[in-house]
Ligand code: SF4
């Protein structure tokens with residue numbers, strides 16, 4: 163299982179991570195992007211991490 167973290171202080175709200183997530187777990191809320199889906203569906207592909215221009219997105223395997 164993976165824990166997804168979006169640092170609100172670093173997130174610019176560009177939404178690139180949401181666009182890249184094959185499991186549709188991330189969504190822009192008007193200011194920042196948040197985890198909105200079922201985190202247990204995260205496959206750890208790291209797409210969200212690699213496309214994030216500010217380093218705000220991270221995942222950790224539990
Ligand atoms: S690691 Fe992959 S599946 Fe998990 S939130 Fe990021 S883009 Fe989505």
Ligand code: SF4
Nearest residue numbers: 173174176177179214
């Ligand atoms: S890619 Fe990074 S900066 Fe852009 S919305 Fe996602 S977490 Fe925020």
